[in-house]
Amino acid sequence: MITLALAFTAGAWVLQQLPSLPLLWPVGLLLIFLTALCWYLPAHIRQVVLCLLAAVCGFAWAAWLAQARLADALSPEWEGRDIAVVGVVASLPEQRERGVSFAFGVEQVLTPAARVPNRISLNLYRHNAFGSRDSGTGGSTSPAEKQAAIPQIHAGERWQLTVRLKRPHGSVNPHGFDFERWALENNLQAFGYIRTRSEYRPLDDMVWRPAYVVERVREHLNARIAQVLPGRPAMPLLQALVTGDDSGITTADWDVFLRSGVNHLISISGLHITMLASLAYWAVYAGWRRSYRLNLLLPARKAGVILGWLVALLYSLVAGFSVPTQRTLYMLTVFAIALWLGRRFGIARVLACALLVVVLIDPWAVMAPGFWLSFGAVAVMAFAGAYRIGMLAKWRQAVHAQWAVTLGLLPLLLLLFQQVSLVSPLANAIAIPVVSLGVVPLVLAGTLLPIDSLLWLAHALMQVVTQAMHWLAVSPWAVWQQQAPPAWSLLPAMAGIFWMLLPRGFPLRWLGWMGLLPMLLIRPEPLPDGAMRVVMLDVGQGMAVVVHTARHTLLYDTGPRYSAESDAGRRVILPYLRGEGIVRLDGLVVSHNDNDHSGGLQAVADVLSPQWMLSSLPAEAVPLQVKQHRACQTGQRWQWDGVVFEMLYPDVTSMAQVDLQDNNRSCVVKVSSRYGSILLAGDIEKSAEVRLLEAAGDRVAADALLVPHHGSRTSSTPAFVAAVHPAIALYAVGYRNRFGHPKAEVMARYHGLGAQDYRSDRDGAILLDFLSAEGIAVHRWRQQSMRYWYARD
Structure with missing residues (x-):
């Protein structure tokens, strides 16, 4: 089996x-x-x-x-067009910065010839956010629509809506999150927003189907917590513990929980479900066995098993039925069947049954880190405890289990996230009993019963846990971080862990550490002096370029800010640099003060502490973490490992011009290696291109060009294109961006000179290796890491 x-x-x-x-x-x-x-x-x-x-x-x-x-996909010809649909709000509506997001089950398509997937994701934007500015699917917003009233959306309601949709498309980068895989796994085959200039109206207050009823219950439980604890800092954490809705948790809190290694407790963990099922089992067993008549009807043990399993099922459903909750429920189901039948099943067989059921229901789960960490944790605890001779004291068992899990999951954490919390054993020793035995029972009881004091007490305990985790997380030694290890190093690492976890008496158990050496010590082959690698990251409609030399790293621009809790710095740049083993930036250039170029600056500065920064930003926009900041200016020049960096624009006159647009203040950097050069042109427009050509002349010529202003009509004049004469033109653009970048006539100018174009919306991250005189090696990450779900693009 x-x-x-x-x-x-x-x-x-x-x-x-x-x-x-x-x-x-x-x-x-x-x-x-x-x-x-x-x-x-x-x-x-x-x-x-x-x-x-x-x-x-x-x-x-x-x-x-x-x-x-x-x-079951959206036809490409129907992207960005109005479609009238009838369907049901199929998930708990999640509050976002600009509105509400929810899954929508489509029952009927009213627009002739339109084909819409059965399950889509919709946004209901506040104020005037219905237009293409937020959605990126095209169109405009009328003044009347800006003032349109926002209806209240609730789970389980049937609505007639007019929507604009687009196919799933996410950023594709090395070491990055695969949004399109996530969309496929969650059966969300189109994303869009509700058009309020057209007809939209509720049809039924509630559709009485089991899945919709569960979602409505989840919504009511969330609302109950929000009503009692409005605006309280730990309120979103309590909602996550009850319903699995973690949309309200701030990025700062997530950072604390990740660094302290207790993030598994903040969502619905298997530990919480097991604890509640056990409490229900013992409560029923203790009461049932005292009744002679009840025992004649059904033995107390079997009655306890039934209620314990029902509690686990209900909690799993209310929690959103994630992979960890599924794994725990299926394991408890096998145990319940075994107890009911009076048989004993080994933990390995129970785990295998749960594994099989999860993969049968959701074969995409095998791509999720939580799948491997969830099953891995149970497997490690089972192995570490199964072969022990004699009985350890309870506290020693708990300490040993925590040590085994920390050690056993270390290779997986390094492979998946390139970091491991060193304070995790201590943090979990504090958080597990308080959260699982204190916070979870209190918040559940306070949510289900009209006793507000229970929720207040749960909130107070959660605040204590958060403060303790913050104290542990701020330590500089709280996290071990390194480059992404080679995939093959997982096998010797797991073999070494297996050897170390063998029971006492086995010889030379300490030699198991040697299995971890390849994972910990092998570094990527460094670039030779005079060579460089340039990576244009896929950040959507924005710009972020990393330049690697033999021993230095420069970041040019930090991408856009997507929302108050999300930006390209945190979502794209930091995971990439962490995977490459970069713990500190040698230099940072932010071309100008536009969101799509500087939106991720604060996140990058918080984590990577750049040694210096050049920009055209006003002083108040420079993060406090940046100790050395200077304005970009023509003539600035430095050399790293045989690679020369030159600032070609702006000049002193341009920077002193008060009415100069931010785009025309962009820092223009030329990077020249032994094997070729690239010009990073920011968002300069026609007037700035004229000044650049006057000041730099032939020095603007480059083998590769980051096309200015994303390929806008306001840039790339014929004179500029001819002067640069690139063999490679790079367009940093978002999928179906509202500006229509890059413009066809701009691309034609570069094509006319023989330039080959690469686009982040089509190719994902683009890696340019300047490593030999044979030419620039170009790698398109969407093609290099091709998966079948990308084919729909």
């Missing part, structure tokens, strides 16, 4: 690595052949074939579900 479950999971995992979906009929023939083969083989060989058959079954099952889900 265990081997077959692992083989099935491996087959599903292999499917998720493919750049395109396979044809199903050859896979079906292989299944028939392996099934027939099992009848004629000896028993010892049959086991091998059965494992192979299970792997092919997992592969085929995942492929069939993927094809079915991808077939």
Whole structure:
């Protein structure tokens, strides 16, 4: 059973690595052949074939579900167009900075010839945020629409809406989050917003289907907590513990929990579900066994099992049924069946059953870090405790389990996140008993019962936990961080962990540390002197470029700010640099004071503490963490590892011009290596291009060009294009951006000179290696890391 479950999971995992979906009929023939083969083989060989058959079954099952889900897609010709639909609010509406976001189950499409997926994600923007400025799908906003009243949306309601949609499309970067995979896993095949200039109206107050009823209950529980604790700092944390809705948790709080290693407790963890189920079991068992008549109807143990399992089921549903809650529920289900039947199942078999059920229901779960961490934690605890001789004291068992989990998950955490919390054992020793035994029961009781004091007490306890975690997280030694290790280093690391966790008496257990050495010590091969790597990150409609030399790193621009709690610095730049092992920037250039170029500045400065910064920003916009800041000015020049950096614009006259637009204050940097050069032109427009050509002359010529102003008509004059004469033109643009960048006539100018164009919306991050005289090696990350769900673009 265990081997077959692992083989099935491996087959599903292999499917998720493919750049395109396979044809199903050859896979079906292989299944028939392996099934027939099992009848004629000896028993010892049959086991091998059965494992192979299970792997092919997992592969085929995942492929069939993927094809079915991808077939339910929005037609490209209907992106950005008004579509009238009727459907049901299918999820708990989440409050965002600019409005409300929710899943919408489409029941009927009223617009002729339009085809809309069955499940979509919609935004209901406040004020005038319905227009294309926020959605990026095209269109404009009328004054009447700006003043339109915003209706109240509740889970389970049926509405007739006019919406504008686009297909799932996210940023694709090295070490970055894959939004399109997440959308596929959550069966969200289109994203958009509600048009209020057209008809929209409620049709039914409540659609009585089980899934919608659960979502309405979740909404009521959230509202109950918000009503009692309005504006309180820990209120969003309590909502996350009850309903799994973590949309209100601030980025600062998440940073604290991640650095202290207790983030698993803030969402619904398996520990909370197990604890509640156990409390329900013992409460029923203790009362039931005292009644003679009740015991004649049903033994007390079986009655306790039923209620404990029901409590676990209800809590899992209310919590949103995430992978950790699924894993815990399925494990408890197997245990409940075993207790009901009077049989004993080993923990390994229980875990295998839960693994199989999760992958059957959600084969995309194998791509989620939480899947591996969730099952890995239980597996490590089972292995570390299964072979111990004798009984340890309870406190020693708890300490040993925490040590085993911390050690056992270290390789996975380094591979997935490139960092490990060193204070996690201490932090969890404090947080687990307070949150699981104190906060969770109190907040659940206070939410379900009209006793406000329970919620206040839960809030006070949560505040204590948060303060303790903050004290631990601020320590400079709280987190170990390094570059992303090679994938193959996971095998020796896990073998070493296995050896270290063997029971006492096994020889040379300390040698297990040697298995971790490849993961900890192997560094990427450094660039040679005189060479460089330039990475234009995919940050949407914005700009962020990293220049690597042999021993230095420069960041040019920090991308846009998406919302109060999200920006390109935190979502794209920091994960990339962390994965590359960069813990501090040697230099930072912010071209000008526009959101799409400086929106991520604060997040970058908070974490990476750049040694110096050049920009055209006003003094009040420079973060306090930046100790050395100077204004960009023509003539600034420095050299790193044989690579020369020159500031070509703006000059003193331009910077002194009060009425000069921010775009025309952009810092223009030329980077020249032994094997080629690139010009980083910011957002300069025609007038600035004229001044640049007058001041720099032939020095603007470069092999590659970050096209100014994202390919706008206001830039890239024929004279400028001819003077630079790039072989490679880079366009930093967002998917279906409202400006229509890059413009066709601008691209034609570069094509006319033989330039090859690369676009972040089409190609993801673009890596340029200036490593040899043979030419610039260009790598398009969306193609290099191709997965089948990208094919819909």
